[in-house]
Amino acid sequence: MSSPAGGSVFADRVLNDWLNSVGLGIEYSRAEANTLYFVDEDGEEVPVLDHVCGFGSLIFGHHHPDITAHAKAALDQQIPVYVPLSRQSHANDIAAVLNAILRREIPGGDGDYAAIFANSGAEAVEICVKHAELERRARIAKLTEEIGRNAQEAREAVAAGRATVAENPYIQLGREGGETERLEQLLAEAGRRNADLIAKGPVHLALENAFHGKLVASVQLTQNPHWRLPFTSLASSTRFLRADRPEAMKAAVEELRTSLLDVLVDDGVVTVVERDFPVIGAFFVEPVQGANGMRPLTEAAAREIRAVCDAVGCPLIVDEIHSGMGRTGAFFAGSHMGLRGDYYTLAKSIGGGIAKNAVALFHRDRFRPEFEVMHSSTFAKDGFSASIALKVLEMLEADDGRAYRVAAERGDRLKEVLTTVASDFPDVVDAVHGIGLMLALEFKDQTRAASEPLREKAASGMLGYCVAGLVLREHRIRVLPVGPAGNSVRFEPSIYLTDADIARTENALRDVCTILRAQDGDRLTP
Numbered sequence: 001m002s003s004p005a006g007g008s009v010f011a012d013r014v015l016n017d018w019l020n021s022v023g024l025g026i027e028y029s030r031a032e033a034n035t036l037y038f039v040d041e042d043g044e045e046v047p048v049l050d051h052v053c054g055f056g057s058l059i060f061g062h063h064h065p066d067i068t069a070h071a072k073a074a075l076d077q078q079i080p081v082y083v084p085l086s087r088q089s090h091a092n093d094i095a096a097v098l099n100a101i102l103r104r105e106i107p108g109g110d111g112d113y114a115a116i117f118a119n120s121g122a123e124a125v126e127i128c129v130k131h132a133e134l135e136r137r138a139r140i141a142k143l144t145e146e147i148g149r150n151a152q153e154a155r156e157a158v159a160a161g162r163a164t165v166a167e168n169p170y171i172q173l174g175r176e177g178g179e180t181e182r183l184e185q186l187l188a189e190a191g192r193r194n195a196d197l198i199a200k201g202p203v204h205l206a207l208e209n210a211f212h213g214k215l216v217a218s219v220q221l222t223q224n225p226h227w228r229l230p231f232t233s234l235a236s237s238t239r240f241l242r243a244d245r246p247e248a249m250k251a252a253v254e255e256l257r258t259s260l261l262d263v264l265v266d267d268g269v270v271t272v273v274e275r276d277f278p279v280i281g282a283f284f285v286e287p288v289q290g291a292n293g294m295r296p297l298t299e300a301a302a303r304e305i306r307a308v309c310d311a312v313g314c315p316l317i318v319d320e321i322h323s324g325m326g327r328t329g330a331f332f333a334g335s336h337m338g339l340r341g342d343y344y345t346l347a348k349s350i351g352g353g354i355a356k357n358a359v360a361l362f363h364r365d366r367f368r369p370e371f372e373v374m375h376s377s378t379f380a381k382d383g384f385s386a387s388i389a390l391k392v393l394e395m396l397e398a399d400d401g402r403a404y405r406v407a408a409e410r411g412d413r414l415k416e417v418l419t420t421v422a423s424d425f426p427d428v429v430d431a432v433h434g435i436g437l438m439l440a441l442e443f444k445d446q447t448r449a450a451s452e453p454l455r456e457k458a459a460s461g462m463l464g465y466c467v468a469g470l471v472l473r474e475h476r477i478r479v480l481p482v483g484p485a486g487n488s489v490r491f492e493p494s495i496y497l498t499d500a501d502i503a504r505t506e507n508a509l510r511d512v513c514t515i516l517r518a519q520d521g522d523r524l525t526p
Ligand code: PMP
Pocket: 055, 120, 121, 122, 123, 125, 211, 212, 213, 214, 286, 290, 319, 320, 321, 322, 323, 347, 348
């Protein structure tokens, strides 16, 4: 955050000022396991317990010695890192492991998914958007081919005097002209209407308070209006559905229903019929909604989402960028609620805390092989991050999945403590959400607090950040708020969280709760 005296600040000027204002403007100098370090004014290294862990990208913590050693060895061996358009078998090695895990964890899953690699989570999501559109375009092409054939049959029937053109509720026909003119008039208008619909982009489905990234297409799948609304003109729109009302999903989807006009010759009469148009591109779902305060999907919602996708014929895209890679006690969080996807996305922890990597997986029944060359990126599938990914997967799968069991056990332990704090402070804590090492403690709304500073901070959405600032200042623990109102504190540490870490966390949270109970707003001001 410091810049040369008198020097201009070119990066993060606004961001750093804001971080300072809430007490989070610390520059860390070292990181190890669940600990970040900064150097204080006396030159002393100060440890900070990190509950954010790279927004959940550090299942094995900062600089796991085995991952670091593996990375060093790979560099010492001068492994080829950037050799695009050559055979890169590491891509298949990673995909083979992921497919084996899918086969094991996902009910009804056959583990036959093709992999396309990316550099970030949002890119993996955008790859899915593109592939879903390819699928949709193929369905539209098939439909328009049929419609074209039917038009030709109608033309032949009318020309041969075998059919006449009936009035229809869709297109009003002029009275003049013979049957041929009337048919051509009908086909021209139907063609115009169909072309308008076909030229439009798809509508995507996602859940309320979803987070799927911040690139051009993916930000439209992320509900937060501040991030999404300025860019709606750039990409397809999204219909956000309520995860807590699965029974209402089908009706919401029905509202989007639209159709192309087709003609059929029936008993000597040309009639107009509607053909269901594939307006929905895909349904994007996080099995645990991280940005929504770590809320896992219910089994009922998972079932209904699968049913909606099957009915509509669109792919179900399970975004495991945050929840995948073992954090919830299984490799795929969706396995807890029996969610089977047509596509999957993974990122974050697949980079082992030192590389950037992401992957999108497509079920073979849907995968369009031409996509392998239609999407590429200079850095994607590089040898270094692939080598790290294979190491991370080996570590996760070792000892019959010990890492998953540890994630579940550590998560349960932390959740137990958070739940105790919640029940001791029912006046200030609303609930504890989450599963495994993807947890959140939700505070009660303070927009009507007795304390003015508390009220103000809550109204501006800053209360969570000020809580994080206090916890950092006074307890040397790094937490951040999460959730649409910023009322929750997120916990997504590595599997190396100790009992002592949990005890410190409990102590800090009890302190925060005591402050909120006493309405001591001044203590939250840095
Ligand atoms: N999807 C989900 C569920 C995420 O949690 C995130 C990142 N928090 C993304 C997509 C975007 O990933 P990235 O930040 O790597 O672009």
